[in-house]
Amino acid sequence: MTDIIIHCAVALLLPPLLLGVIGKTKAAFAGRVGAPYLQPYYDLIKLFQKGSVFSETTTWVFRAGPVVTLAATLFAALLVPLGRHGAPVSFSGDMILFAYLFGLSRFFTTIAALDTGSSFEGMGAAREVTFSCLAEPTLFFALITLARMSKSLTLSTILTSVTPAIWLAAGASMLLLVGALFIILLAENCRIPFDDPNTHLELTMIHEVMVLDHSGPAFGMILYGAALKLFVLGAVFVNVALPVATGNTFADWAIFIIAMLGLAVTIGVVESVMARLRLVRVPQLLVGATILSAFAMILVLR
Amino acid sequence: MNGSFRILFNGSAVPFADIPQVDPVPFLQNILDAIDRGRRVVSYFGIPGAAETTLVCVLADKTEGRLGVTRTVTREDRLPTLALLCPQLQLFEREIAEQCGLTFDDHPWFKPVRFHRPFVPGRDAWNRPADVPLKVGVMDYYQVAGDDVHEVAVGPVHAGIIEPGHFRFQCHGEEVFHLEISLGYQHRGVEAGLPGGPHPRTLQQMETVAGDTTIGHGQAYCMVLEALGGIKVPPRAEVLRGIALELERLANHTGDLGAIAGDVGYLPTASFCGRIRGDFLNMTAVLCGSRFGRGLLTPGGTIFDLTADHRDDLLKRLAAARRDLTDAVELLWSTPSVMGRLEGTGAVSREFAVKLSLVGPAARACGVKRDVRLDYPFGIFRMTHLPVATAFHGDVCARTMIRWQEAQKSMDFIEEQLQHLPAGDHRAKAAPCAGRHLAVALTEGWRGEICHVAITDDEGRFARYKIVDPSFHNWQGLAMALRGEQISDFPLCNKSFNLSYCGFDL
Numbered sequence: 121m122t123d124i125i126i127h128c129a130v131a132l133l134l135p136p137l138l139l140g141v142i143g144k145t146k147a148a149f150a151g152r153v154g155a156p157y158l159q160p161y162y163d164l165i166k167l168f169q170k171g172s173v174f175s176e177t178t179t180w181v182f183r184a185g186p187v188v189t190l191a192a193t194l195f196a197a198l199l200v201p202l203g204r205h206g207a208p209v210s211f212s213g214d215m216i217l218f219a220y221l222f223g224l225s226r227f228f229t230t231i232a233a234l235d236t237g238s239s240f241e242g243m244g245a246a247r248e249v250t251f252s253c254l255a256e257p258t259l260f261f262a263l264i265t266l267a268r269m270s271k272s273l274t275l276s277t278i279l280t281s282v283t284p285a286i287w288l289a290a291g292a293s294m295l296l297l298v299g300a301l302f303i304i305l306l307a308e309n310c311r312i313p314f315d316d317p318n319t320h321l322e323l324t325m326i327h328e329v330m331v332l333d334h335s336g337p338a339f340g341m342i343l344y345g346a347a348l349k350l351f352v353l354g355a356v357f358v359n360v361a362l363p364v365a366t367g368n369t370f371a372d373w374a375i376f377i378i379a380m381l382g383l384a385v386t387i388g389v390v391e392s393v394m395a396r397l398r399l400v401r402v403p404q405l406l407v408g409a410t411i412l413s414a415f416a417m418i419l420v421l422r
Numbered sequence: 423m424n425g426s427f428r429i430l431f432n433g434s435a436v437p438f439a440d441i442p443q444v445d446p447v448p449f450l451q452n453i454l455d456a457i458d459r460g461r462r463v464v465s466y467f468g469i470p471g472a473a474e475t476t477l478v479c480v481l482a483d484k485t486e487g488r489l490g491v492t493r494t495v496t497r498e499d500r501l502p503t504l505a506l507l508c509p510q511l512q513l514f515e516r517e518i519a520e521q522c523g524l525t526f527d528d529h530p531w532f533k534p535v536r537f538h539r540p541f542v543p544g545r546d547a548w549n550r551p552a553d554v555p556l557k558v559g560v561m562d563y564y565q566v567a568g569d570d571v572h573e574v575a576v577g578p579v580h581a582g583i584i585e586p587g588h589f590r591f592q593c594h595g596e597e598v599f600h601l602e603i604s605l606g607y608q609h610r611g612v613e614a615g616l617p618g619g620p621h622p623r624t625l626q627q628m629e630t631v632a633g634d635t636t637i638g639h640g641q642a643y644c645m646v647l648e649a650l651g652g653i654k655v656p657p658r659a660e661v662l663r664g665i666a667l668e669l670e671r672l673a674n675h676t677g678d679l680g681a682i683a684g685d686v687g688y689l690p691t692a693s694f695c696g697r698i699r700g701d702f703l704n705m706t707a708v709l710c711g712s713r714f715g716r717g718l719l720t721p722g723g724t725i726f727d728l729t730a731d732h733r734d735d736l737l738k739r740l741a742a743a744r745r746d747l748t749d750a751v752e753l754l755w756s757t758p759s760v761m762g763r764l765e766g767t768g769a770v771s772r773e774f775a776v777k778l779s780l781v782g783p784a785a786r787a788c789g790v791k792r793d794v795r796l797d798y799p800f801g802i803f804r805m806t807h808l809p810v811a812t813a814f815h816g817d818v819c820a821r822t823m824i825r826w827q828e829a830q831k832s833m834d835f836i837e838e839q840l841q842h843l844p845a846g847d848h849r850a851k852a853a854p855c856a857g858r859h860l861a862v863a864l865t866e867g868w869r870g871e872i873c874h875v876a877i878t879d880d881e882g883r884f885a886r887y888k889i890v891d892p893s894f895h896n897w898q899g900l901a902m903a904l905r906g907e908q909i910s911d912f913p914l915c916n917k918s919f920n921l922s923y924c925g926f927d928l
Binding site for chain 1 (some may be wrong): 447572573574575617622683684685686687688689690692693694697757759760762763767869908909911913
């Protein structure tokens, strides 16, 4: 019971802090002080206090977009185990649901973007679906590999059964998986080198351009949903990459939170030391990630 | 150039009557022949009269380092176009059409340039009614039809803090087939306000023709007045002007290097260059109290002198800025992801650069060795020659590299000039302009060749003053750079050209 309460509290409250940590890391690399760690929270509070403007050319689809996206991501947050603790909701085969909850949220983001009829948002939607259909196989290969190792189809079991022993036994496979998962983490969350979340140039955007027409609370939901998605996929990555368990519940929670903040710093460092890829190069990197995870699976199957 | 041209040098004046006047058809033929022989049109404009239009064309001959002027008078309101044979003339002809109401038959791209009324009311090349307000950017755009082809319109309202312009992309998926650029939103009527001048405020207006090219345009204007007044500028003033011009180049090139890094999402260089640009601006402020060089120049010299203390201060600041800039820019070349993004993006071939008559760093990046400081030297550059940096590939990487190389040369130049500052006065007495003369001044602003031409009336007042900003030549280069490129690369290509909207719109 305690774990469930902590799970919900961490999953709901921590995500914006990750964005704050990324921002602070990037600022440090650029020689700036940077915005406060809690700035994303202030931004969300500000947005939720604002009114919304809806274009007259849009329909209910446009308004449903942020709601469905946030709801799907919230549910995915309940399916994923955090640290060494099982998820509040779990059943056999929930890994398929987990993957397609992201599919659902993406579908509604893109269809809301298409609903505006803007040529920018149409371009963004086209890019988003192109890249995500290349990113999806990687996630599935990774989950299948882990499922094969843990002999389970439940996400909680799959992710919590990764132990240092498995790393020792199938190190090569795990290393490939971690590489592939990190690429997917960056791609799915629109970070550099795939997308630049800070750019103001509509023509180069992928995710940001799709939400240009949203404002106020709806936009707040989108920002919060994006932070939550980073958190959920980050949790998957941390579970696989850092299989440390002390046995003490609270110590494990502390390790998990520190690991998540460390991941945010890593993302900040990656964003600081490299430039964005050309858009035509993005699929190549995503296919590379798929190949990595496919090799990981072959190594496990043998 | 043959007898149909009056030869003159950069920064000199000739009596207007000495310029050979030929009939329109030989006039056009002479221009064609000159371009065939490798001359470039640096200015081409019309002077609308009561019933006739005078056309004046200034061509530059690089091998001889001199300029040639020719003119014609036409009573017709139609002329055959040269744009089909010489693409570099297409925008000049459209401008003449818009200002003087001449129609160019068979012009492939006959559209308004800035969407303003003609200088003489009623003489409208497009017969637009006088009572309907002109809307900027409202015209027929080229369109590509077919499956999977879509049109993307960007601007004039822009997400960043830059000037307004309208861009129409004809795209096939992510690939750009064609980009059409429509400007005119910043039109202030600079040229229309100049006849009758020089007014006391004209110098200040010239400094703001393009706000980031204060010294470039300011010096061109001063050179025109000095040529018309027969003023000899003291050497000390020439050196100070040269230093200010190179500081302007340094500040803008540094800003561009940072902005290019920012556009590819590479933070360190973007942040550092943003600050170092400020260092160069502050050095300009040491010269004259204004970070953008306002109020430094005056016809006859400079308003401010440089004391020994200030000189030492500048040398110290320059050394520090050079160190910082070198560190910040070297990061670009040593980061593979940045180079992967810059190389091969937005390439313009040498052939197109010559055909479109690109100028400045954009031309030099295509391997076209073209620099007013070397080709038609003015001011201090008659004494000291700066090496011209060129590149081959004509892509974003080449344009970035050129900026860094020019910045290095400019720093060398400033350091050397500061150490050997000539003694003497920094200002000569101004003199009234000679009447019935034509004066031409070319300077190399940081964007490239700036051309000012003035024609005076009987009393020595401006009858016509023509300004050609480097952006006037280069916008078409940007459009060509986008052909066959990814639409997502447009912001980066745009930044690598970094052209002026207000300098074009005048």
